[in-house]
């Protein structure tokens with residue numbers, strides 16, 4: 329089995345939901361759910377639940393020690409830098425579960441720097457696939473891309489953090505972006521142009537997700553490149569993109585359809601209040617891939 333190392337952020341996610349239409353500049357009745365998040369952590373948890381050989385390199389505060397126990401239970405190998413407090417992500421969702429606004433308070437991730445990478449050199453050298461998120465500091469990314477020639481899978485996280493990967497586009501193997509991030513890094517407007525522009529810059533594969541409008545995969549060789557979304561009554565859309573990417577990585581290892589598998593994982597995630605769906609397991613995903 330391929331060795332996957334995921335490097336990046338773990339957060340505490342506070343996911344707020346209003347009962348009715350959001351009224352700005354006012355207090356909205358609703359409920360708040362707390363779960364572990366962070367793009368790298370979410371991808372790693374999904375991959376571990378899918379039975380992959382995965383190690384997460386991240387930063388954790390003392391407030392996240394229950395995640396250490398969770399990781400043991402699901403066979404997720406973990407190596408972390410101790411920090412004073414785990415960063416927080418606060419997202420407000422409307423009554424349909426769609427994110428309206430979010431705040432990411434993540435200065436502590438600056439500690440995921442060059443030294444942190446150096447400390448885990450052996451693990452990175454031994455990996456077949458290295459998955460990165462844009463929570464990593466610029467110094468960590470520069471050190472990684474300069475010193476380790478790996479098969480990099482990258483999630484840009486947000487249009488705000490996407491710029492960190494601009495100098496390294498040609499060194500990335502597979503990129504997962506949503507529509508806003510895609511427009512920002514390619515300066516193109518429509519999906520096909522975004523995909524082609526990024527392939528021209530040297531990427532091997534681009535997954536572009538468009539929320540309820542489905543997902544594209546652009547590579548230089550294939551023709552089947554669009555998957556529609558599955559209709560669902562969703563709890564919230566947080567974590568769907570990360571589950572999608574984990575599904576793609578799993579499918580590529582298992583030789584099944586990555587776009588369809590990613591979409592199934594995203595669909596399952598939309599249906600839980602948490603950032604990752606705890607019901608995810610390989611047999612269930614395999615049977616859904618056959619069924620859908």
Ligand SMILES: Nc1ncnc2c1ncn2[C@@H]1O[C@H](COP(=O)(O)OP(=O)(O)O)[C@@H](O)[C@H]1O
Pocket residue numbers: 505506507537538539540541542543556557558559560565567568569570572590591594595598
């Ligand atoms: N409202 C929705 N209805 C159905 N599927 C959705 C919806 N929002 C997201 N998805 C699914 O999740 C995937 C990733 O969502 P998207 O919002 O594009 O990514 P990100 O979470 O990275 O911004 C989509 O390709 C789709 O399969």
Ligand SMILES: O=c1[nH]cc([C@@H]2O[C@H](COP(=O)(O)O)[C@@H](O)[C@H]2O)c(=O)[nH]1
Pocket residue numbers: 337339340341364365366367368370417432434463485486489565566567568569570571603
């Ligand atoms: O700057 C960041 N914003 C948001 C996240 C994380 O993004 C996840 C949701 O991502 P998506 O809905 O795109 O799959 C949440 O768990 C949140 O903690 C992150 O790691 N860094």
